[in-house]
Amino acid sequence: SQTIHQWPATLVQPVGSPLSLECTVEGTSNPNLYWYRQAAGRGLQLLFYSVGIGQISSEVPQNLSASRPQDRQFILSSKKLLLSDSGFYLCAWSKTIEQYFGPGTRLTVT
Amino acid sequence: QKEVEQNSGPLSVPEGAIASLNCTYSDRGSQSFFWYRQYSGKSPELIMFIYSNGDKEDGRFTAQLNKASQYVSLLIRDSQPSDSATYLCAVTLPGGSNYKLTFGKGTLLTVNP
Numbered sequence: 111s112q113t114i115h116q117w118p119a120t121l122v123q124p125v126g127s128p129l130s131l132e133c134t135v136e137g138t139s140n141p142n143l144y145w146y147r148q149a150a151g152r153g154l155q156l157l158f159y160s161v162g163i164g165q166i167s168s169e170v171p172q173n174l175s176a177s178r179p180q181d182r183q184f185i186l187s188s189k190k191l192l193l194s195d196s197g198f199y200l201c202a203w204s205k206t207i208e209q210y211f212g213p214g215t216r217l218t219v220t
Numbered sequence: 221q222k223e224v225e226q227n228s229g230p231l232s233v234p235e236g237a238i239a240s241l242n243c244t245y246s247d248r249g250s251q252s253f254f255w256y257r258q259y260s261g262k263s264p265e266l267i268m269f270i271y272s273n274g275d276k277e278d279g280r281f282t283a284q285l286n287k288a289s290q291y292v293s294l295l296i297r298d299s300q301p302s303d304s305a306t307y308l309c310a311v312t313l314p315g316g317s318n319y320k321l322t323f324g325k326g327t328l329l330t331v332n333p
Binding site for chain 1: 256
């Protein structure tokens with residue numbers, strides 16, 4: 111069976127600091143991978159998706175970036191965090207149309 | 221223009237009742253429709269998806285799709301307190317690729333014992 115991991119589970123970072131969130135998937139190969147953000151009072155917003163190693167598509171212009179250095183690894187980064195980056199960051203994977211979410215990282219920017 | 225709309229709730233039903241959750245979408249070419257359940261502080265879990273007009277049943281859950289009315293619903297029969305959660309509707313929009321999902325903001329359901 112497939113399993114998706116995210117870490118860290120929670121993170122508190124000051125404004126202007128860098129960010130690195132990691133997501134890995136087990137039990138499948140060449141999945142589509144996605145990063146979403148869920149901010150307070152807002153719906154799930156797709157940030158990035160990837161169909162393969164090194165292939166990243168951005169949905170929303172912002173100070174975040176994503177990378178996929180390995181088939182089942184997806185990383186979300188920022189060089190300088192903003193207060194507005196606070197939220198619940200969710201990684202998801204899919205092979206067909208159904209998407210399955212990881213446990214998420216709750217980020218608070220102070 | 222909002223693409224996927226849900227009543228934010230809260231929707232409150234007694235234990236054992238049928239809970240009816242509704243979702244409308246703006247793009248007629250939308251292709252697939254998903255229902256996720258999200259407990260407070262947790263990530264969304266996929267309940268079911270539907271892409272053909274009509275009903276699709278899975279245990280206590282039934283998804284109903286009416287493309288002419290641009291309407292999708294989720295019925296939960298014999299509601300239990302453990303069903304208390306936020307229910308998210310998501311659609312794949314026309315012109316999208318790689319199954320990108322657009323989500324509504326969710327409806328909070330409370331099932332009272």
